[in-house]
Amino acid sequence: MTTVPSPLPYRVADTWAETSDTRSIELVQAGEGLSPFAPGQFAMIYAFGVGEVPISVSALRGRHGGLVHTVRAVGAVSTALYRLRPGDSVGLSGPYGTGWDLEAAAGHDVLVVAGGIGLAPLRPVVHTVLARPAEYGRLALLVGARTPVDLVFQDEIENWRGPARVEVTVDRPGPSWRGAVGVVTTLLDRLDLHPERTCALVCGPEVMMRHTARDLVTRGLAPHRVQVSLERNMRCATGHCGHCQLGPLLLCRDGPVVGYDRVADLLLVREL
Numbered sequence: 001m002t003t004v005p006s007p008l009p010y011r012v013a014d015t016w017a018e019t020s021d022t023r024s025i026e027l028v029q030a031g032e033g034l035s036p037f038a039p040g041q042f043a044m045i046y047a048f049g050v051g052e053v054p055i056s057v058s059a060l061r062g063r064h065g066g067l068v069h070t071v072r073a074v075g076a077v078s079t080a081l082y083r084l085r086p087g088d089s090v091g092l093s094g095p096y097g098t099g100w101d102l103e104a105a106a107g108h109d110v111l112v113v114a115g116g117i118g119l120a121p122l123r124p125v126v127h128t129v130l131a132r133p134a135e136y137g138r139l140a141l142l143v144g145a146r147t148p149v150d151l152v153f154q155d156e157i158e159n160w161r162g163p164a165r166v167e168v169t170v171d172r173p174g175p176s177w178r179g180a181v182g183v184v185t186t187l188l189d190r191l192d193l194h195p196e197r198t199c200a201l202v203c204g205p206e207v208m209m210r211h212t213a214r215d216l217v218t219r220g221l222a223p224h225r226v227q228v229s230l231e232r233n234m235r236c237a238t239g240h241c242g243h244c245q246l247g248p249l250l251l252c253r254d255g256p257v258v259g260y261d262r263v264a265d266l267l268l269v270r271e272l
Contacts, residue, residue: 005093005238006093007044007045007046007052007090007091007092007093008031008032008033008034008091008092008093009029009030009089009090009091009092010027010028010029010030010066010067010089010090010091010092011028011029011087011088012025012026012027012084012085012086012087012088012089012090013026013027013028013062013063013064013066014062014063014064014086015084015085015086018070018152018153019150019152020149021073021074021082022071022072022073022117022152023071023073024058024059024068024070025068025069025071025081026059026062026063026064027066027068027090027092028066028067030089034092034093034094034095035095036060036095037057037067037094037095037099038095038100039057039060039122039127040097040098040099040121040124040125040229040256040257041056041057041094041095041096041097041098042054042055042056042057042095042096042097042121042237043055043056043057043067043069043094043095044092044093044096044237045069045077045081045090045091045092046090046091046092046093047077047081047084047090048089048090048091050076050077050080051076051077052077052091053075053078053081054096054237054252055069055070055078056069056120056229057095057121057124058070058120058123059123059127060124060127067092069081069120070120070152093237096238096252096253097237097251097253097255097256097257098254098255098257098258099257100122100125100201100227100229100257101227101257101259102128102129104199104225105129105136105199105201106136107136107137108136108137108197108198108199108225109136109137109138109139109140109197109198110125110136110137110138110139110140110198110201111140111142111191111198111199111200111201111216112126112139112141112142112200112202113142113184113202113204113212114141114142114144114184114204115143115144115145115203115209116144116145116146116150116152116204116205117152118202118203118205118208118229119143119152119153119203121203121229121256122201122229123153123156125201126139126141126160126164129164130160130163130164133163137197138165139163139164139165140164140165140166141157141160141164141165141166141167142167142169142184142187142191143157143166143167143168143169143184144169144170144171144183144184144187144204145168145169145170145171146170146171147171147172147174148173148174148177148179149174150170151168165191167180167187167190167191168180169181169183169184169186169187171183183208184204184208184212185208185212185215188212188215188219193219193220195216195219195221195222198221198225199225199226199227200212200213200216200221200225200226200227201227202216202226202227202229203228203229206230206231206267209228209229209230209267210267210268213228213264213267214264217260223260223264224259224260224261226260226261227257227260228257228260228267229255229256229257229258230246230251230255230256230258230267231251231256236252237252238252238253239252239253239254247263249262249263249266
């Protein structure tokens with residue numbers, strides 16, 4: 001079986017809770033470090049004695065200068081990572097895959113649409129655009145979650161209001177929720193969208209990305225100006241094993257970020 005290159009040792013510098021089942025983990029090198037990551041790329045993180053899993057970076061530079069990954073505990077490996085504490089060690093290899101094409105977005109309004117933990121791979125995009133306001137037009141961020149308590153990066157989202165247009169919706173509101181209710185695509189009606197000068201970056205559940213990308217194209221965005229981040233069962237991370245194949249694409253190599261013009265039809269194919 002094809003495997004990824006041997007992981008390098010990294011130490012957990014810090015962890016903090018995002019939701020009841022999601023934590024952010026900052027990793028610093030414990031020797032030789034990996035090459036720099038770009039927003040949207042992913043690492044293979046190895047939990048010693050458990051296994052490895054692909055996770056996109058959620059910040060390129062954390063509080064201690066390390067890489068940040070945001071992990072939801074849904075399986076054996078992700079649960080082991082969720083339980084890490086400062087001082088623990090993991091193995092890290094990467095960077096893998098394609099990142100968000102921020103060069104193509106330069107000079108354009110940037111629309112970020114995130115569903116659930118899909119905000120994590122898009123968070124470095126928000127950081128980059130806010131840090132370089134002269135290079136981009138207006139920034140708008142649409143965020144959807146199942147419930148209010150499932151929203152990740154809540155404090156940071158509030159800090160983005162002002163320099164960015166931020167709209168948040170949930171599927172199932174609690175008694176204290178005063179925001180929008182419904183799927184994230186309903187927030188598009190709130191925007192003063194200029195399709196001819198907008199680039200959209202979308203990440204979340206695949207059904208959400210499919211509907212969002214289709215709605216954006218219907219509203220006039222060119223398909224190549226809509227980028228989506230796709231997931232399949234990645235195993236080798238180098239394009240050899242074929243587990244992440246989607247039509248002609250191997251998503252660990254040709255993705256995870258892909259233009260909607262390349263995958264509109266492929267998004268109709270369900271993962272086996």
